[in-house]
Amino acid sequence: MTKRQLTFGNVPVPYVASWSEEEHFFLDICPHAKGIAICQAENRGAGKPMFGKPHMNRQREAVIFDLCDLCGGALRNRTKVSLSHARPRSHGAAAFDILQVEPLLHKECAAISLRHCPSLRRDIRAGSLEVRQVLSHRVQIALYSEQGTFEATGVRRKSFSHAKVQLLNWKDRDERWLDR
Structure with a gap:
């Protein structure tokens, strides 16, 4: 089920x-x-959108349940795309995830x-944003330290933070592919 698409002016949020x-x-x-996590007040659509600042709960929901970042609809049986600056890292569950x-x-x-976000367009032109057709992936949940949790919530305790998409198999694409 697709979530209600909200806009700010004529820009999809x-x-x-x-x-x-x-x-x-x-x-x-x-x-x-399903664990102690840094959570955030829920009032989607109230006030002004904070583009580029993901909501903790909805970000985890989208990654864990395979929902689209933009519309919130299910990705199952659809072409999945990653628009990310992510590069291989040595701190994943496996080296160079x-x-x-x-x-x-x-x-x-x-x-x-890409049509509506100036930051994405700028990063595409600069060559710093990767467009990938994702063929397989899995989820990892980041664990915040006691200090990180304290800075966010005022409570010293380890907790879950963001969910992460671990790319397993993909094809590199370019922005022109998105409109084909």
């Missing part, structure tokens, strides 16, 4: 984006990650995102 009325962070059981915090997108939603 990503499903996982935070809004200015959702800035309160606290520790609680995350219904998506490609891990990204950006949820995947439907191909058509990736094209819409």
